[in-house]
Amino acid sequence: MSERDIIDRVPKQVFVDGAWRASSDGSVFGVDDPGTESTLCEVADGQADDAKAAVEAAVEAQEEWAATPPRQRGEILRRAWQLMTDRTDELATLMTLEMGKSLTESRAEVAYAADYFRWFSEEAVRIDGDYSRTPDGKARMIVTRQPVGPCLLITPWNFPLAMGTRKIGPAVAAGCTMIVKPAQLTPLSMLALADLLTEAGLPGGVLNVVPSTSASRVVNPVLADPRIRKMSFTGSTEVGRKLVEQCAPNLQRMSMELGGNAAFLVFEDADLDAAVEGAVTAKMRNNGESCVAANRFLVHTSIAEEFTRRLTDRMAGLRMGHGTEPDVVVGPLVNDGQRAKVSELVEDAVSRGARATTGGEPGDGAGYFYRPTVLADVGDDARILREEVFGPVAPVTTFADEDEALAGANDTEYGLVGYVFTRDLERAVRVGEGLATGMVGINTGLVSNTSAPFGGVKASGFGREGGHEGITEYLDTKYLSLALRS
Numbered sequence: 001m002s003e004r005d006i007i008d009r010v011p012k013q014v015f016v017d018g019a020w021r022a023s024s025d026g027s028v029f030g031v032d033d034p035g036t037e038s039t040l041c042e043v044a045d046g047q048a049d050d051a052k053a054a055v056e057a058a059v060e061a062q063e064e065w066a067a068t069p070p071r072q073r074g075e076i077l078r079r080a081w082q083l084m085t086d087r088t089d090e091l092a093t094l095m096t097l098e099m100g101k102s103l104t105e106s107r108a109e110v111a112y113a114a115d116y117f118r119w120f121s122e123e124a125v126r127i128d129g130d131y132s133r134t135p136d137g138k139a140r141m142i143v144t145r146q147p148v149g150p151c152l153l154i155t156p157w158n159f160p161l162a163m164g165t166r167k168i169g170p171a172v173a174a175g176c177t178m179i180v181k182p183a184q185l186t187p188l189s190m191l192a193l194a195d196l197l198t199e200a201g202l203p204g205g206v207l208n209v210v211p212s213t214s215a216s217r218v219v220n221p222v223l224a225d226p227r228i229r230k231m232s233f234t235g236s237t238e239v240g241r242k243l244v245e246q247c248a249p250n251l252q253r254m255s256m257e258l259g260g261n262a263a264f265l266v267f268e269d270a271d272l273d274a275a276v277e278g279a280v281t282a283k284m285r286n287n288g289e290s291c292v293a294a295n296r297f298l299v300h301t302s303i304a305e306e307f308t309r310r311l312t313d314r315m316a317g318l319r320m321g322h323g324t325e326p327d328v329v330v331g332p333l334v335n336d337g338q339r340a341k342v343s344e345l346v347e348d349a350v351s352r353g354a355r356a357t358t359g360g361e362p363g364d365g366a367g368y369f370y371r372p373t374v375l376a377d378v379g380d381d382a383r384i385l386r387e388e389v390f391g392p393v394a395p396v397t398t399f400a401d402e403d404e405a406l407a408g409a410n411d412t413e414y415g416l417v418g419y420v421f422t423r424d425l426e427r428a429v430r431v432g433e434g435l436a437t438g439m440v441g442i443n444t445g446l447v448s449n450t451s452a453p454f455g456g457v458k459a460s461g462f463g464r465e466g467g468h469e470g471i472t473e474y475l476d477t478k479y480l481s482l483a484l485r486s
């Protein structure tokens, strides 16, 4: 199928109550290709009235959906997994066109995203409960789990499918209905997903999608409605803080998957080949546009020069180009603003004494390209050590011992993930436990796994997605007390 056919096949409207329709005022917005800076197509620009209609549809569908047998819910997800897997190339091309990353990255994301549906198809039938005697023996306690109710799911542009399935999968499995607000920059993947879920048998009203150029126009009326019982957000810490405030009046439950500033620690006893490969994965997966991307490379002084040299060689050899071109590893960043922020942080570090051993500048021509970059001699005062760069830049600093490494790694408001490379098992456990993060990669640059609880601490948010914890975020615990007369 041609790229044009793939784009044309996507319904580009608001999806409410199982029907596609124009936005309430008929307005549309353009979706751009970051690799050419040209417009791909136009999508309905959702208004407050569309958001309100989506709330009505989700509320109306909730009771029946909650009563649907778990096996039936699971089988819809299983069919959706199969459809996504069968359409990997189509979905990957769509994602590359609207988001920029290479086709290899997009295919990997389709597999990762689909696997959340498979995982939660299995979790749907394992929602557990409990039965026990009270301590005095006079009553029985039945503990059961019920769906929290209609949810608002807000998804980001960096993983347009996987961050969707990671929320939609458990919501469907738990028996919740939902309104999804996809990122303005990448609505097509989510609209294609809604279409595919309908094909998989998801009833109308369970999933409603409202693309929009204004997040607040959609989010405000939804969260102001007390019938909406949960909000799940993946995005920046700054926006997350505002959403927490917005959930306060109605005390909606929240899952917050926010920013990161991951430290990547390489000890003197590390397998250096593995550490360099792990560093490339942890830095360059998704063009570096990932909340789990390694943002700070802390390397023992005795191996820092060697590590930097090898990392520089690997980064310099990565092929950059339009994401749909064969063999491209590094695509463009998502937009000009993102590239400008990367440039600014690199320039700041260089003005404070850092040296770019490769890259350090934007790519040539059209497209929001930034060259894979390694920065050596990065000063403690460089902003890049504090702020999430969300791009292909690896700043390297050094440490003298384990205490200094841990202190440096934890010297951040964020706490999503940390990476440790060492051959010493005791050290790996000590440092792994000492890192103030929700996740730790030991001798690996990739922690993301559908069967693992993904999430952070501190300014990286709260709640877990994926793993067994993932579905519990969409379930309320209810206890029934059963008195015995005799």
Ligand SMILES: O=CCCC(=O)O
Residues within 6 Å of the ligand: 158, 159, 162, 289, 290, 291, 292, 448, 454
């Ligand atoms: O950017 C956030 C999510 C990344 C992942 O799930 O690996």
